[in-house]
Amino acid sequence: MSKIALITGATAGIGEACAHTFAQQGYDLILTGRRLDRLEKVAGYLNDKYNVEIAVSSFDVRNREDTLRSLESLPSKWRQVSVLVNNAGLSQGLDPINAGSYDDWDTMIDTNIKGLLYVSKLVSNWMITNGGGHIINIGSIAGKEVYPSGNVYCATKHAVDALTKSMRIDLLSHGIKVTAIHPGMVETEFSEVRFKGDKERAKKVYQGFEPLKATDIAETIWFVVSRPAHVNINDLLIMPTAQATATNVLKK
Structure with a gap:
């Protein structure tokens, strides 16, 4: 019987790259996202x-x-x-x-924290019934440090970091591994979504250096998942070589 991976946000970027990677490894997939056509x-x-x-x-995890x-x-x-x-x-x-949008705050909190919780509660109970599993939470460098005007986004990713640690403790007795992957700058639709469709502004974020690709993160996730049963990678921060911190990036 094939193993099954459930991937949220699988319509593009890291989620789509994970779908390709796990399919290549013979996993059957449950792919979720807001855009059915994608x-x-x-x-x-x-x-x-x-x-x-x-x-x-x-569906929308919110x-x-x-x-x-x-x-x-x-x-x-x-x-x-x-x-x-x-x-x-x-x-x-x-x-x-002081200039933040209430709607933006709600969207980030409802997606990044509450959406993760909704899916995790349901699927972790499936895993308990099945006798084990592995949960991978996608965090961010923003979950390890804060940067100017990052406020609520950084707060949500700090929450993901804390929830990952708590989940690992709570699910320990059920044989469920829990890992956080914290990427730095990855060139996906992320900046385009942040800037609400402003493609030119989003493009400038990644100019002058080589950012991570979605496949880099997917391959890292596969490495984590493919460790032996007695090994768990608790926490992994992955950055482009040109990025030292959330705000220190060597651009040429």
Whole structure:
């Protein structure tokens, strides 16, 4: 029986790269995200290329009712999840705290923290029933330090860091591994989402140096998941060579 990986935010970026990596390793997949057309395109490609089974489930992790209903409505065989990649997350705006948008704050908190919790509670109970599993939470360098105007985004990723540590303790007796992967600057749709569709501004973020690629993170996640049963990588911070901290980047 093939192993199953559930990946949230699988329509692009790190989530999509993880889908390719796990499919290549023979995993059947549950792919979730807000854009059904993108999910179906990814699923069709991976099914044709790797002959793996794929279930797609389109919902916004901010909506608890939709999240739980969508996942619980999957056929029972899909509850045999051995790997959960909590990738769905975003940043909105880059304003000082006094000028921040309430709506942006709600979006980040509801997605990065509450959405992760909704999926994790449901899937961790599946894993308990199954006798084990591995949960990968995608954090950020923003979860290790703060930077100007990062305020609420940094706070949400600090929360992911804390939740990962708590989950590891709470799920220890159930044989469930829990890992946090904290990337630095990765060239994905992240900045475009942060700047609300401003492609030119987003492009400038990655100019003058070589940022990480989504595949770099996916390969790192696979390394973590593929360790022997007695080994867990608790916490991993991965940066481009040109980046020393959240704000110190060597640009040429």
